[in-house]
Amino acid sequence: MAAQTVATPADPGTTDSATAESATANPGSVDLGPAAALSCRECGHRVPLGPVFACEECFGPLEIAYDFSAYDTEELRRRIESGPANIWRYAPLLPVPADVADKPNLNPGWTKLVQADNLARELGVTGGLYVKDDSGNPTHSFKDRVVAQALEAARAFGFTTLSCSSTGNLAGAVGAAAARAGFRSCVFIPHDLEQGKVVMAAVYGGDLVGIEGNYDDVNRFCSELIGDPAGEGWGFVNVNLRPYYAEGSKTLAYEICEQLGWRLPDQIVVPIASGSQLTKIDKGLQELIELGLVEDRPYKIFGAQARGCSPVSTAFKDGHDVVRPQKPDTIAKSLAIGNPADGPYVLDIARRTGGAVEDVDDAEIVDAIRLLARTEGIFAETAGGVTVGVTRKLIESGLLDPAKTTVVLNTGDGLKTLDAVAGTGLTATIRPSLDSFHEAGLA
Amino acid sequence: MAAQTVATPADPGTTDSATAESATANPGSVDLGPAAALSCRECGHRVPLGPVFACEECFGPLEIAYDFSAYDTEELRRRIESGPANIWRYAPLLPVPADVADKPNLNPGWTKLVQADNLARELGVTGGLYVKDDSGNPTHSFKDRVVAQALEAARAFGFTTLSCSSTGNLAGAVGAAAARAGFRSCVFIPHDLEQGKVVMAAVYGGDLVGIEGNYDDVNRFCSELIGDPAGEGWGFVNVNLRPYYAEGSKTLAYEICEQLGWRLPDQIVVPIASGSQLTKIDKGLQELIELGLVEDRPYKIFGAQARGCSPVSTAFKDGHDVVRPQKPDTIAKSLAIGNPADGPYVLDIARRTGGAVEDVDDAEIVDAIRLLARTEGIFAETAGGVTVGVTRKLIESGLLDPAKTTVVLNTGDGLKTLDAVAGTGLTATIRPSLDSFHEAGLA
Known part of the structure; x- marks a missing residue:
């Protein structure tokens, strides 16, 4: 699950547009920075970097194995801090070439970590509440x-x-x-x-x-x-x-810790669709610890689902290790994956870190969207309503400690799911006169 | 028009929430950083800072007069560069208290200046083309x-x-x-x-x-x-x-120059609604020159309107100094101000800098929205279609020099004006089979 360090250095060969064609034929020669190989999450079998996703031995999912062995902690920290205001500041920790920031790309990331004091007051959080607002990305989602x-x-x-x-x-x-x-x-x-x-x-x-x-x-x-x-x-x-x-989700973990002043949050609430994002956030946090960029101390990861598609939450509550598929029926369509591939890994992480997986129904999602908008001026997608709603529920049930630093993810933009809050409307309709204004009790 | 320096220092008194009430009664005592007074753009009459907008002498518009006299250029540059990744990095140049970044605020700005090489190729721009993309702001507009x-x-x-x-x-x-x-x-x-x-x-x-x-x-x-x-x-x-x-629009000028490496662009294309934004961008550029933050060299400012609401463009082409009001009828609703208050100032700036004011019709706006999306992956509001469309037109007519560095503003987000491109749809509809895929000629 954590960062895997290998003894062999990353292949020093570079790839440019002229040699890209041949790279397809010989994928082992590609330059993807610190990415050293693909490694099976189940059996550990390793293969060269290439466009493959399943282990040839056991059909388990492949993930990136890195070589971070050459990094000096403080030099790495300086390199990151002087990097661009987007995900490429973390290029040394991602499967990308060192000159990635010079290539045409939307350059997402480095979105705001909003100190949500108003929301904290409403939810009774005293230890510091933050919303990582990924609606600020170029196409307004993570x-x-x-x-x-x-x-x-x-x-x-x-x-x-x-x-x-x-x-x-x-x-x-x-x-x-x-x-x-x-x-x-x-x-x-x-x-x-x-x-x-x-x-x-x-x-x-x-x-x-x-x-x-x-x-x-x-x-x-x-x-x-x-x-x-x-x-x-x-x-x-x-x-x-x-x-x-999938590695792109690690950048959420990196940014949150750097924006907190190179500190792990105590608790993170993450939405679950396939579950990949949650597992990669955990991977990112583990990497920061192993690289010495943050102090190693306990953190809890919480998963958030919509009631209408809650296979992982159901398995968590039932104490199961396997996830039984569901047929989705929820307004949180961006999370509506009934058979989440990374469900078992999510269960493992939630249990290992002392977190939990919880769900909220459609009405609670809408309430939470409105709550976040009204308290912090952030108009979230339905997925953001899920994480905020689940945070509220976890506090009420005592599973999430309001006295600890908590980060809640908003992964998308309310403009894309306007239907969810379509009932929202005018406070009053008046004639264009002061009398009518006063009659409506608006003063 | 340019930054106004005054001999008297800004009032050193500070305002916190406890004294804010009394500040209303005595507006001269408020702390708005370098803002020293309000000054009439027409007759120069000065009044203390307060919630007023029209000159008591001549009814002209009031604008902020600053005291920038204490600034050392290189120290100011360092202060800005080490500031937050939002408009408050420019707090020393804005009517805000020095500790503004610590107050609850949406913290907009520091949006991407996108090097638009694909769009440049399509438009034949060789001197460098950039899109200042303000859809990245918290509510996705400037x-x-x-x-x-x-x-x-x-x-x-x-x-x-x-x-x-x-x-x-x-x-x-x-x-x-x-x-x-x-x-x-x-x-x-x-x-x-x-x-x-x-x-x-x-x-x-x-x-x-x-x-x-x-x-x-x-x-x-x-x-x-x-x-x-x-x-x-x-x-x-x-x-x-x-x-x-209105001063908020100056930050567009500051960011563009800093993002270009503290350099003035040769040409800027700005949308016109009331015209305020264009006049404040000019004010911002003049301030950077006077403060020594950029080298003083000529720049041209171009105004962009929708044909269906083009009072300034019409006056520019007719050689008039006054703007005759129009009844708006255009899809670019965010620019649909038929009687733009700052129209005469816009005409003055366009003529003084060697720029121009041009307009495009609704079909050209939609074409330009699609062009920007297809070339740069930026989905602009109709106002962005206006600036991109006008840029194309100005190049064709020879008024904008394609060999010079040009910045085009996108001030809003396409998600808010989906109707404009509602005709956009599927390339093909196929059955879920490879045969059907091949029949459709998609391979």
Whole structure:
């Protein structure tokens, strides 16, 4: 789970656009900075860096193994602090080449860590409450972080098309990143998606293909396409580029700690869709500890789900190690993954750190969106309503300690899920006169 | 127009929340940092800092006069560079107290200056093209910059309610800023505004009052309310706080120059609504020159309007000094001010710097929104379509030199004006099969 250090140094060979084609044929020679290999999370089997995601031995998920052995803690800290105001300040800890900041990329990250004193008062938190507000990313969701990593891997492997299946945030993030980087994009969505979401995904000018079927059909088709000659040269950000893509979530952990003054928070509340984000935040925190960038002390990670899609929360409460799939039915569509791939790892982390997994229903999600907006002026996506609502619930149940420093993630933007708060409206309607103003009791 | 230096030092008295009430009675004693007085742009008459906006002598507009006399250039530059990643890095140049960064505020600004190489290729710009992307602000428009200034002035004057009339971006910016700062907000809008816009403004929980009438009726009512006892303690950000509010646009000029490595751009393309933003960008550039922070060399400022509301552009082309009001009819609603207060000043600046004012029609606006999204992955509001469209037109007509460094402003977010590109849709609809994929010619 934690940072893996290897004895062999990272391959010093560099990849530029002229050699990118050959890199596809010989993926071991790519330069992805400190990334040394892919390693199976289940059996530890290692393979060279390449566009693969499942272990050839046991079909377990592959993740990046790094070589951080050459780093001096204080030199690394200075390098980060003098880096750009985006995720590339952490390039030494990510699977990207050292000159990544010079390449065309949306440069997400370094979003605000808002000291949420008003919300803290409402929730009774006395130990310091912060909202990590990822609506400040270029396409207004945390997906820009992970897509930025996938894009650099795609570049290194000589891919020229960026692709994904999506029903929302990811489509926009892929379309925008591909446009900036000069890649072709081809995004697959269910054909009957709401018009607003289609517009948000289509405006970047890539191919946007509607599939006659539901989201599962879209995913099945994408898997077929990856195995077909037609899919050659295509990087599916969350399939064949998944090991690289997933690492983007580590930057949330890095930023939170650096913004707290190189300090671990006591408690973090993270939304769960596939569960990948939560596991990578834990990985990022562990790396900071091992590298000596933060003091090693206990932290608790809490997972947040919507009641209408709460397979991990259910397993946590039932004391199970496996996650039983659910059919999603919730307004928190960006979290609506009924069979979360990283569910078991999430359960492990929540239990190991002394955290928990909790869920809130749709009405509680809407209440929490309004609470965050009214107290801090942050208009969150439904996923942000889930984390804020779960935070409130965890305090009430005593699982989250209000006397400790707590960070709550908002991973998206309310403008993308306006329907959730559609009931919000005018306080009053008056005639344009002072009399009418006074009659309405507004003074 | 340029920074005004006065001999008397700024009043050293400080204002905290305990003394804010008395500050209202004696506005000259407020601490707004380097702001020394209000000065009439027409006749130069000076009055102490207070919640007033029109000259008592000639009814001309009041603006802030500063005392920058104590600044050492290199020390100031270091102070700015070591400041926070938001507009408060420029606190020494703004009408705010020195400790402004410690107060609850949305902390907007320090948005990305995107090196737009793909767009440059499409437009034939060889001298460097940049998009200043203000969709990265907390409520995703440049209005957060100006509201943040108005909020600090409101705090200094002891106001407890933040108010405005609005049909869009400003309502959200005021609602969010007031929520964060613990102010009451009361925003007035036409009662028949689209539901989506009502939700965006209402979600922050302040009072949102629909006025039976059009936008002019709303404005007229607000002017009445300011003069009534019921409006006491109310800060209308763009009326009685307008001199402070308007200064927020200077930060666009500061950021652009600092992000270019403390260098003036050769050409800037700025949207025109009231014209205030353009005049304050010029003021900001002049201040940087006078303070020695940038080398003094010529720059040109270009104004951009929508054809359906182009009173300034029309006056520019006709060689007039006065602006004849128009009845707006354009999709660029955030620029739809038919009688722009700062129109004459805009004409003066465009002519003095060798710039121009141009306009584009609705179809050209939509084309330009798509062009920016497709080339740079930036989804702009209609106002961004106006500046990009006008830039293209100015290059074609030879008024803008493609061999020179050019900065184009995007002041808002496409998610707020989805209707403009509603025609954007799927490239293809296919069955979930490789055969269907190949038939559609997508490989």
